Amino acid sequence: MLYHVSRNGQSYGPYTLEDLQRYVASGNVLPTDLAKSDEMPEWVPVSQVLGTSMPPANPAPAALYTGAAPLAYPPAAMPYPDPPNLHWALVLVIGIFTCGLFVVVWLFVQAAWMRKVNPRSNAVFFYIGYTVLSFGGTIARLALMAASGFQHQYLSLAIPLSLVAWVLIELGFFDMRRSMEEHFNGPEPVGLALSPVMTFFFGPYYFQYHFTRINEMKRMARYRGAAI
Numbered sequence: 001m002l003y004h005v006s007r008n009g010q011s012y013g014p015y016t017l018e019d020l021q022r023y024v025a026s027g028n029v030l031p032t033d034l035a036k037s038d039e040m041p042e043w044v045p046v047s048q049v050l051g052t053s054m055p056p057a058n059p060a061p062a063a064l065y066t067g068a069a070p071l072a073y074p075p076a077a078m079p080y081p082d083p084p085n086l087h088w089a090l091v092l093v094i095g096i097f098t099c100g101l102f103v104v105v106w107l108f109v110q111a112a113w114m115r116k117v118n119p120r121s122n123a124v125f126f127y128i129g130y131t132v133l134s135f136g137g138t139i140a141r142l143a144l145m146a147a148s149g150f151q152h153q154y155l156s157l158a159i160p161l162s163l164v165a166w167v168l169i170e171l172g173f174f175d176m177r178r179s180m181e182e183h184f185n186g187p188e189p190v191g192l193a194l195s196p197v198m199t200f201f202f203g204p205y206y207f208q209y210h211f212t213r214i215n216e217m218k219r220m221a222r223y224r225g226a227a228i
Contacts, residue, residue, distance in 0.1 A: 006034040006043060008221070009080060009188040020046060034189055043186055080117045080188055082218060083211035084109050091208050104131060107204050110211070111172070114179050117187070121179035126172030133165040173203035180207065190214060 002014035007030070015023070023029035024046060031047035084106070095103035104127075111124035177199045184192035192214075198206045 001037050001039065003035045003037050003049065005029055005046065006036070006187055006189060009218070011187050017050070020050060024050065036186065043189060080183075081113065082215050084113055084208070085212060085215045086208065087212055088205040088208040092205055103204055106208075107169075107172070110204060110207055111176065114176060114183075118179045118183045120182070121175060123172040123175040123179065126168045126175060130165050130168040130172065133161050133168065169203075170200065173199050176203070176207055180210070184214065188214075190217060 002016060003020060004011050004013035005015065005020070006012075015029075020029060020035065024031060029046055031045060031050075033046045034043040035046045035049045036043045086106070091103060091106050095101075095106075107127050108124065111121065111127055114121040115124055174196070177194045177196070181192055181194060184190045192210065194206070194210070
């Protein structure tokens with residue numbers, strides 16, 4: 001069985017169980033680092049994976065202080081880019097002044113970043129469908145009404161299109177929620193748990209609140225690392 005190891009937001013590996021034992025003994029992998037195989041549902045400490053077979057660790061290896069990957073293996077991934085950094089209240093205020101257009105743009109900014117760090121994220125595709133139905137559908141309805149002398153029967157088109165658009169954007173919200181929890185409880189473990197109720201009603205603002213909080217945590221971690 002192969003395992004990936006996560007430390008400080010970076011993922012290393014894959015390693016065999018024997019690799020983990022050897023690297024714990026040398027100090028390149030710490031017992032407190034997180035490990036996960038494809039068969040495991042969540043990340044757990046390396047010490048839990050090794051159990052009673054965990055060897056005594058080198059008390060003062062260089063990698064213990066530098067956070068370096070095991071020397072025989074390069075990192076599996078480069079450091080992840082920071083999430084979009086704009087206070088959720090600013091997203092709300094700018095969205096009000098732009099009649100909601102900025103919020104739609106910001107949805108794509110969030111979704112594009114999420115797909116960059118978690119390729120399994122599909123929120124951007126739901127948002128594309130929502131945008132096409134919301135804006136393209138509105139333009140099409142206005143064109144039909146203008147061509148027919150603004151007959152009111154074309155207003156009935158708004159109900160099913162609006163309903164489908166609403167379903168698509170909510171699917172996008174919950175896909176973002178899933179992707180964020182996968183990423184921030186895996187490759188960058190910060191213990192993120194998102195409320196489904198808040199996701200349903202406040203999607204982009206709720207996500208942005210957590211993105212800003214995570215950015216602050218990462219900034220403080222980098223500051224402490226530079227100070228050390």
